[in-house]
Amino acid sequence: MRILQNVNFPFVQSRRITYVIAALALIASVVGIFVCGLNWSTDFTGGVSAVINMKPKDPGVKPLNIDQLRDVIREGGFKESEIQFIGNPADATFQIKVEGSDAEQIKEKILELVRDNLDDYVKGRNLQSDVLREVNTVGAKAGAEMRTNVITAVLIALLLMIIYIWIRFEFTFGLMAIVALFFNVVLVVGVFAWTGKEITMQIIAALLTIVGYAINDTIVVFDRIREDLRLYRKDPIESIFNRAINSTLSRTVITGGSTLLTAFALYFFGGAVIHDFALAIILGIVIGTLSSIFIASNLVLDTIKSTRLEQKSLKHLSKK
Amino acid sequence: MRKYSWLTPVAVLIFVLVTLVFLSPLVIPKGVSWPIKQKLNLGLDLKGGTQIVLAVQTDKLPMANRADAVKNNIEIIRNRIDQFGIAEPTIQKIGESDILVQLPGVKDPAAAENLVKQSAILEFKLVANPEESERFLAQLDQIIQANLSRFPTLAKMDAEMKSLDKEESSVEDSLKTSSGIFRSLIVTSERDYAVRNDDVEVFRALLQDTTFVNLKPKGYDLALESFDETKRRNEEPKIVYVLKSAVEVQGSDIDGASMEIGSTSSSNPQMAGKPYIALTFTRTGARKFANVTGDNIHERLAIVVDNAVYSAPVIQDRIPDGKATITGIFSNEEARSLAILLNNESLTAPIVLKNANQVSATLGTDSIKSGLIAGLVGLLAVMIFMVFFYNLSGLVTDFILIFNVGFILAAMTIFGGTLTMPGIAGIILSIGMSVDANVLIFERIREEMDAGKSPRSAADSGFKRASVTIWDSNITTVIAAFVLYQFGTGPVRGFALTLTIGIVGSIFCALVFLRYLMDKLLLSGNRQTLSI
Numbered sequence: 001m002r003i004l005q006n007v008n009f010p011f012v013q014s015r016r017i018t019y020v021i022a023a024l025a026l027i028a029s030v031v032g033i034f035v036c037g038l039n040w041s042t043d044f045t046g047g048v049s050a051v052i053n054m055k056p057k058d059p060g061v062k063p064l065n066i067d068q069l070r071d072v073i074r075e076g077g078f079k080e081s082e083i084q085f086i087g088n089p090a091d092a093t094f095q096i097k098v099e100g101s102d103a104e105q106i107k108e109k110i111l112e113l114v115r116d117n118l119d120d121y122v123k124g125r126n127l128q129s130d131v132l133r134e135v136n137t138v139g140a141k142a143g144a145e146m147r148t149n150v151i152t153a154v155l156i157a158l159l160l161m162i163i164y165i166w167i168r169f170e171f172t173f174g175l176m177a178i179v180a181l182f183f184n185v186v187l188v189v190g191v192f193a194w195t196g197k198e199i200t201m202q203i204i205a206a207l208l209t210i211v212g213y214a215i216n217d218t219i220v221v222f223d224r225i226r227e228d229l230r231l232y233r234k235d236p237i238e239s240i241f242n243r244a245i246n247s248t249l250s251r252t253v254i255t256g257g258s259t260l261l262t263a264f265a266l267y268f269f270g271g272a273v274i275h276d277f278a279l280a281i282i283l284g285i286v287i288g289t290l291s292s293i294f295i296a297s298n299l300v301l302d303t304i305k306s307t308r309l310e311q312k313s314l315k316h317l318s319k320k
Numbered sequence: 321m322r323k324y325s326w327l328t329p330v331a332v333l334i335f336v337l338v339t340l341v342f343l344s345p346l347v348i349p350k351g352v353s354w355p356i357k358q359k360l361n362l363g364l365d366l367k368g369g370t371q372i373v374l375a376v377q378t379d380k381l382p383m384a385n386r387a388d389a390v391k392n393n394i395e396i397i398r399n400r401i402d403q404f405g406i407a408e409p410t411i412q413k414i415g416e417s418d419i420l421v422q423l424p425g426v427k428d429p430a431a432a433e434n435l436v437k438q439s440a441i442l443e444f445k446l447v448a449n450p451e452e453s454e455r456f457l458a459q460l461d462q463i464i465q466a467n468l469s470r471f472p473t474l475a476k477m478d479a480e481m482k483s484l485d486k487e488e489s490s491v492e493d494s495l496k497t498s499s500g501i502f503r504s505l506i507v508t509s510e511r512d513y514a515v516r517n518d519d520v521e522v523f524r525a526l527l528q529d530t531t532f533v534n535l536k537p538k539g540y541d542l543a544l545e546s547f548d549e550t551k552r553r554n555e556e557p558k559i560v561y562v563l564k565s566a567v568e569v570q571g572s573d574i575d576g577a578s579m580e581i582g583s584t585s586s587s588n589p590q591m592a593g594k595p596y597i598a599l600t601f602t603r604t605g606a607r608k609f610a611n612v613t614g615d616n617i618h619e620r621l622a623i624v625v626d627n628a629v630y631s632a633p634v635i636q637d638r639i640p641d642g643k644a645t646i647t648g649i650f651s652n653e654e655a656r657s658l659a660i661l662l663n664n665e666s667l668t669a670p671i672v673l674k675n676a677n678q679v680s681a682t683l684g685t686d687s688i689k690s691g692l693i694a695g696l697v698g699l700l701a702v703m704i705f706m707v708f709f710y711n712l713s714g715l716v717t718d719f720i721l722i723f724n725v726g727f728i729l730a731a732m733t734i735f736g737g738t739l740t741m742p743g744i745a746g747i748i749l750s751i752g753m754s755v756d757a758n759v760l761i762f763e764r765i766r767e768e769m770d771a772g773k774s775p776r777s778a779a780d781s782g783f784k785r786a787s788v789t790i791w792d793s794n795i796t797t798v799i800a801a802f803v804l805y806q807f808g809t810g811p812v813r814g815f816a817l818t819l820t821i822g823i824v825g826s827i828f829c830a831l832v833f834l835r836y837l838m839d840k841l842l843l844s845g846n847r848q849t850l851s852i
Binding site for chain 2: 002003005046066067084085088089137138139145146149154156157158168201204208209211213215216219220224248254255257258259263265266269270271273274278
């Protein structure tokens with residue numbers, strides 16, 4: 001099957017409209033991030049940890065299944081709970097970590113849920129002194145220092161990417177590739193801000209994946225521009241850029257399609273745990289694909305023209 | 321014929337073999353003997369691991385510094401665990417001043433606990449000369465004899481000894497009067513003092529006893545040699561050093577520490593074929609070290625870590641270059657963890673173990689199952705997609721894709737990575753992304769064929785042109801992944817590792833494996849058509 005063969009969409013000519021749409025989306029995202037704020041998960045904020053023992057007094061009751069307890073706690077309002085056996089599973093001691101900060105109130109709520117839903121296991125036992133073994137606030141898994149660490153790492157990575165693209169192409173290309181990346185990430189984060197979805201460690205991983213994917217997409221187009229600049233020296237620069245975007249279009253769409261397939265598989269079949277992760281990836285692929293078609297190379301074009309570096313940088317580039 | 325045409329099949333063969341060999345432990349049943357023992361680690365979310373709760377002893381610190389001490393300790397522990405190579409741990413503060421550490425797939429909880437707990441205080445101290453040592457020990461002995469009631473264990477030993485002595489001749493008794501019970505713990509050999517193997521525990525407890533520390537004459541300290549705790553069958557007496565209390569050079573004077581293995585032909589028996597640690601001092605550290613070595617030629621300088629003497633070489637000459645080594649280490653593991661400990665700052669406040677437990681997976685079996693189902697559905701969908709777009713060429717891609725996924729898992733096994741749920745999701749995504757290289761090549765070949773080229777030459781120039789793009793786009797991503805691995809912590813490192821492996825795998829699969837199979841299967845002979 002072949003698609004998008006010999007097409008010639010006016011991507012470059014219609015760039016003013018694209019810019020307006022992109023700017024609106026960007027403003028909407030930034031407003032969302034500042035107005036709604038980001039809903040950081042317990043990975044970043046910490047929560048409450050309770051240790052409970054669920055060994056029934058009556059030996060006839062069969063041992064509590066951990067998944068059953070997970071359902072009770074999750075449906076009881078702690079969407080982000082994390083539950084583990086601690087020690088020997090035969091002792092039926094569970095460590096429950098949930099979101100929130102008021103240890104006393106959360107403790108009561110958990111005990112209430114256990115009493116109402118799993119009565120067999122706590123019947124005839126003192127909830128406060130026997131069932132409940134420990135309750136504590138827990139700190140963030142990713143503390144402040146770790147966050148600064150990651151941010152520094154990302155900034156260094158972006159800088160080196162600019163330098164690499166600068167060496168292989170030209171400075172404007174490197175800069176605009178990174179601008180497009182920021183655009184992608186801000187838009188995805190904006191959707192998470194507006195919908196109030198939680199930013200977990202997994203979502204951070206998803207954002208990094210999006211960055212990797214989008215830079216790939218953008219470079220493929222840049223690469224074609226570089227090649228075409230050598231082939232069609234006489235053509236006006238606009239038509240060279242437009243031809244390059246069009247001739248890589250089938251690849252852009254097919255790769256985007258195949259990656260989207262896997263992301264949708266995660267979204268529909270992956271279960272609740274990776275639902276939001278998959279959503280972030282889907283958004284990232286769509287936005288990344290669009291920005292590599294409509295934004296990155298157009299920005300390069302306009303920068304080169306407005307800084308009157310046109311001749312110089314193009315000559316420089318066609319030699320590479 | 322291209323040059324090195326034999327190289328391609330060999331590379332493909334190695335790739336396939338490495339993948340199969342390192343995945344084999346996953347299918348070999350337990351009990352069957354098989355040379356490859358490494359198995360892919362599963363993360364806390366999939367399989368659980370070991371949980372350690374540590375209490376930070378902040379009571380000696382001023383109120384204002386306590387919270388910071390806990391925070392600093394968490395960071396230090398995180399760095400140590402990262403460097404030790406245990407991927408994806410969970411480390412968080414629990415309660416006021418405890419630290420909860422969960423480690424996935426830890427085979428040796430004791431080693432992990434040690435690494436987390438040790439403070440690794442490094443000190444260089446001069447060894448007292450024989451006269452000073454003798455005088456110090458005699459003084460100490462007298463003091464202890466006078467205060468024997470304050471040392472119950474020693475008093476008990478003393479009583480036993482006396483009752484034994486009474487049965488023996490009185491000649492020996494007269495000899496014994498000159499020295500007390502403490503002195504009798506220490507045996508004198510040619511050059512060093514030592515403690516009998518059986519008395520080590522008593523002696524060590526004594527060194528930590530606060531009464532002992534307070535009564536001890538100032539200016540000197542006692543320290544045992546370091547020895548392998550796990551091999552205590554060794555009956556030899558353990559050397560005791562009398563050290564001058566002044567710390568000549570300390571941990572903060574160290575710029576870097578790295579583990580080295582001595583060459584087997586080394587003339588120094590402490591180094592030959594054994595692990596040691598190479599230290600580089602900071603500028604002030606180097607100056608201090610040069611001064612102390614210059615001023616004390618022919619004296620002995622002890623290298624002490626956490627109050628255990630690793631070695632006490634005689635100073636031969638002034639050492640001006642700011643370098644030193646720690647020898648007398650028993651195993652590579654010990655050397656490695658010691659180097660890690662020395663490279664990081666010491667714990668801000670001491671830590672004690674509260675409890676250690678096994679913990680189960682944080683995710684339910686159903687979540688794990690649905691993750692795997694999603695993986696299979698995604699893989700199948702991409703495979704059908706590729707055949708739909710590229711016919712037989714797509715089928716070849718599908719075949720390679722299976723090896724590509726296998727390679728990611730195999731490489732993660734080799735590098736000791738940990739597979740977590742987000743990791744599985746990442747691999748599934750990389751399936752989608754790794755076809756990108758193939759798409760680039762196929763689209764290029766189609767364009768070349770459109771331009772009227774024969775399948776063979778279209779394939780040649782298609783691969784050649786697409787490979788420029790493939791290298792450029794992937795190198796950019798690898799640069800980012802490399803930086804994230806170097807500077808990131810915890811889960812970010814794991815992510816970077818998976819990403820890098822995925823990229824390396826897909827580049828190889830597209831430019832070597834695919835090329836080879838297309839040459840052999842679709843372009844053999846003088847075919848005029850290409851199913852693409």
